[in-house]
Amino acid sequence: MVTAIVFIKADVARIPEVAEQVAAIDGVSEVYSVTGGLDLIALVRVARHDDLATVIPEHVNRVPGVVSTETHIAFRAYSSHDLEAAFSLGQEDGV
Numbered sequence: 604m605v606t607a608i609v610f611i612k613a614d615v616a617r618i619p620e621v622a623e624q625v626a627a628i629d630g631v632s633e634v635y636s637v638t639g640g641l642d643l644i645a646l647v648r649v650a651r652h653d654d655l656a657t658v659i660p661e662h663v664n665r666v667p668g669v670v671s672t673e674t675h676i677a678f679r680a681y682s683s684h685d686l687e688a689a690f691s692l693g694q695e696d697g698v
Contacts, residue, residue: 605654605655606646607646607647607649607655607674607675608644608645608674609644609645609672610641610643610644612640612641612642612669613643613668613669613670615642617667621642621666621667622636624667625645625663628658628663630648630649631646632646633645655674655676659672659674
C-alpha cells in the first residue's frame with residue numbers, strides 16, 4: 604500500500620464542493636479541511652506508485668475549483684493508531 608498526502612489549495616468559494624468531489628475519487632481515503640496556508644488535505648492510498656499518477660494528476664487536479672496541489676509520499680507509518688488519533692482531534696465518537 605502506497606500512501607500520499609496531498610495538500611490542496613482551492614477556490615475559497617468552492618471548498619466544500621471540492622472536498623466532496625475529491626473524497627469521491629477512487630483511491631482517496633479521506634479529505635480534511637484545514638487552517639493555515641492550505642484549504643484541504645487528502646490522503647490517497649493505492650496499491651502501486653504508478654496508481655498515484657492516475658489518481659492525483661488525472662483526477663484530483665482536474666476537480667473544478669482545485670487551484671494547486673502538493674504531493675508528499677509517505678515512506679513509513681510509525682503507528683497507525685497515533686496517526687488516526689492525530690487526524691481525529693476534536694471529533695466526537697460516532698461523527
